[in-house]
Amino acid sequence: MGQIMNVEALNAFLSAEFPQVAGRYVVETVEPDLLVMRLQVSHAHLRPGGTVSGPTMFELADLAIYCAILARIGPVALAVTTNATIDFMRKPAAGGDLTAHCRILKLGRVLAVADVLLYSEGQDEPVARCSMTYSIPPKS
Amino acid sequence: MGQIMNVEALNAFLSAEFPQVAGRYVVETVEPDLLVMRLQVSHAHLRPGGTVSGPTMFELADLAIYCAILARIGPVALAVTTNATIDFMRKPAAGGDLTAHCRILKLGRVLAVADVLLYSEGQDEPVARCSMTYSIPPKS
Amino acid sequence: MGQIMNVEALNAFLSAEFPQVAGRYVVETVEPDLLVMRLQVSHAHLRPGGTVSGPTMFELADLAIYCAILARIGPVALAVTTNATIDFMRKPAAGGDLTAHCRILKLGRVLAVADVLLYSEGQDEPVARCSMTYSIPPKS
Amino acid sequence: MGQIMNVEALNAFLSAEFPQVAGRYVVETVEPDLLVMRLQVSHAHLRPGGTVSGPTMFELADLAIYCAILARIGPVALAVTTNATIDFMRKPAAGGDLTAHCRILKLGRVLAVADVLLYSEGQDEPVARCSMTYSIPPKS
Numbered sequence: 001m002g003q004i005m006n007v008e009a010l011n012a013f014l015s016a017e018f019p020q021v022a023g024r025y026v027v028e029t030v031e032p033d034l035l036v037m038r039l040q041v042s043h044a045h046l047r048p049g050g051t052v053s054g055p056t057m058f059e060l061a062d063l064a065i066y067c068a069i070l071a072r073i074g075p076v077a078l079a080v081t082t083n084a085t086i087d088f089m090r091k092p093a094a095g096g097d098l099t100a101h102c103r104i105l106k107l108g109r110v111l112a113v114a115d116v117l118l119y120s121e122g123q124d125e126p127v128a129r130c131s132m133t134y135s136i137p138p139k140s
Numbered sequence: 141m142g143q144i145m146n147v148e149a150l151n152a153f154l155s156a157e158f159p160q161v162a163g164r165y166v167v168e169t170v171e172p173d174l175l176v177m178r179l180q181v182s183h184a185h186l187r188p189g190g191t192v193s194g195p196t197m198f199e200l201a202d203l204a205i206y207c208a209i210l211a212r213i214g215p216v217a218l219a220v221t222t223n224a225t226i227d228f229m230r231k232p233a234a235g236g237d238l239t240a241h242c243r244i245l246k247l248g249r250v251l252a253v254a255d256v257l258l259y260s261e262g263q264d265e266p267v268a269r270c271s272m273t274y275s276i277p278p279k280s
Numbered sequence: 281m282g283q284i285m286n287v288e289a290l291n292a293f294l295s296a297e298f299p300q301v302a303g304r305y306v307v308e309t310v311e312p313d314l315l316v317m318r319l320q321v322s323h324a325h326l327r328p329g330g331t332v333s334g335p336t337m338f339e340l341a342d343l344a345i346y347c348a349i350l351a352r353i354g355p356v357a358l359a360v361t362t363n364a365t366i367d368f369m370r371k372p373a374a375g376g377d378l379t380a381h382c383r384i385l386k387l388g389r390v391l392a393v394a395d396v397l398l399y400s401e402g403q404d405e406p407v408a409r410c411s412m413t414y415s416i417p418p419k420s
Numbered sequence: 421m422g423q424i425m426n427v428e429a430l431n432a433f434l435s436a437e438f439p440q441v442a443g444r445y446v447v448e449t450v451e452p453d454l455l456v457m458r459l460q461v462s463h464a465h466l467r468p469g470g471t472v473s474g475p476t477m478f479e480l481a482d483l484a485i486y487c488a489i490l491a492r493i494g495p496v497a498l499a500v501t502t503n504a505t506i507d508f509m510r511k512p513a514a515g516g517d518l519t520a521h522c523r524i525l526k527l528g529r530v531l532a533v534a535d536v537l538l539y540s541e542g543q544d545e546p547v548a549r550c551s552m553t554y555s556i557p558p559k560s
Contacts, residue, residue, distance in 0.1 A: 054198070083225070084224075086225075087222065131507060251555070338478045360508065362507065364478075364508075368501055
């Protein structure tokens with residue numbers, strides 16, 4: 001399936017719809033089988049022990065999948081996450097950016113499934129793995 | 141198993157260890173089979189369409205489970221989430237507080253498993269369901 | 281919501297639609313907030329170490345949730361599982377029956393969410409926890 | 421990390437430890453980043469509507485991950501699944517074999533995490549996605 005939104009269109013959409021997080025989450029790559037999103041990590045995301053917080057990693061995975069879906073179907077703001085599973089596997093480097101590498105596994109009429117690997121700058125192995133289901137609203 | 145930390149001790153721990161979120165997340169009840177935590181919802185948690193964001197619900201579930209474990213084993217700051225699954229089932233009421241109702245299903249030597257139902261003020265049915273596994277560090 | 285199928289109707293449906301497993305899985309209780317299904321454990325379900333196999337526990341949870349949904353909406357054979365998460369928490373007693381205690385958390389127009397605790401005969405604590413999402417086919 | 425068991429050793433292990441399923445599940449490929457296991461589908465695996473049953477897909481994913489771990493750490497029969505999440509995305513072709521493509525994402529001292537895509541013969545898109553956590557027993 002082709003792409004309807006490119007990197008610039010997705011980042012513009014994020015800025016407009018999610019002003020609270022805009023600037024922190026940036027789409028870097030959109031290809032048919034891969035979307036890469038970067039989170040610029042700041043002190044606000046850190047948990048005891050110096051790691052990035054779980055909710056922040058969840059948010060990065062969620063936004064990456066959301067953008068990967070929008071790249072295919074266009075700016076449908078009301079697509080919603082119905083299920084998410086995340087495995088936290090390694091401690092991210094304190095202070096390093098995180099990147100999410102997302103692929104869509106299914107894009108159906110009402111449900112989409114995607115998974116994500118999260119990487120911490122300077123580490124070869126992924127720090128987390130996540131899969132989510134999105135519900136896609138019917139076209140009106 | 142008995143409880144080592146009560147409501148006051150847990151809230152004091154949250155304030156000390158998570159100053160960034162302190163005050164927003166409050167432990168209201170700690171019983172052998174139930175911990176209740178409240179999130180005072182503010183504009184910062186809202187997503188397009190007026191719902192509380194998924195990452196915020198994730199954070200509430202995560203902190204509720206964390207506190208339920210600490211209530212049993214004491215203030216071990218380095219217990220970490222290794223796996224989380226969340227089902228978003230209904231749209232929370234915009235502006236209403238959320239409460240997490242948590243029960244521990246297993247508290248082993250190295251792993252703990254718990255689940256949570258999230259409720260939105262004024263709605264009878266849960267808005268989300270979550271289960272998590274925590275890894276508990278060995279006693280040194 | 282009321283119940284459309286009772287214990288007898290559900291067991292008759294299982295026998296007709298799942299002849300390969302009929303007799304092993306038996307619905308014991310159907311109440312508004314609880315369905316109980318029993319698996320009579322035999323040698324065929326055992327794994328190395330004497331425990332019941334994971335796939336068998338998965339099947340028990342899956343059938344229990346399926347029956348809990350059918351109890352509410354009637355014998356819709358084509359409802360299908362779209363997502364399942366299971367936590368294996370304790371080793372079941374070798375040779376003991378397993379029971380699944382299921383509650384439906386959401387029964388929407390297109391998706392249903394339920395969770396299950398699995399118990400092994402003679403043990404107080406649950407051996408596994410499972411949640412699933414079912415897709416419900418549109419009425420024709 | 422190197423491999424300790426190859427295709428022949430893994431299939432011999434399956435035959436010895438899982439005589440009930442031996443012959444149906446066959447390891448076809450073992451590489452550093454990929455294990456492929458095939459399920460020869462028979463009538464016993466079918467559900468209403470002609471699809472392979474969910475528990476059968478679960479078993480295939482579970483055994484593939486188990487073998488991928490054993491390939492790295494050797495024949496440790498007591499490694500056990502602690503958590504599994506599976507997304508059923510498409511209907512497999514009735515009667516066609518299934519293959520599981522597994523990669524290990526983390527192989528720690530006590531926990532391993534892996535994910536799997538399941539394919540149905542003759543279909544390009546995966547029919548299911550699964551991730552699991554295994555607990556690895558301490559060396560005695």
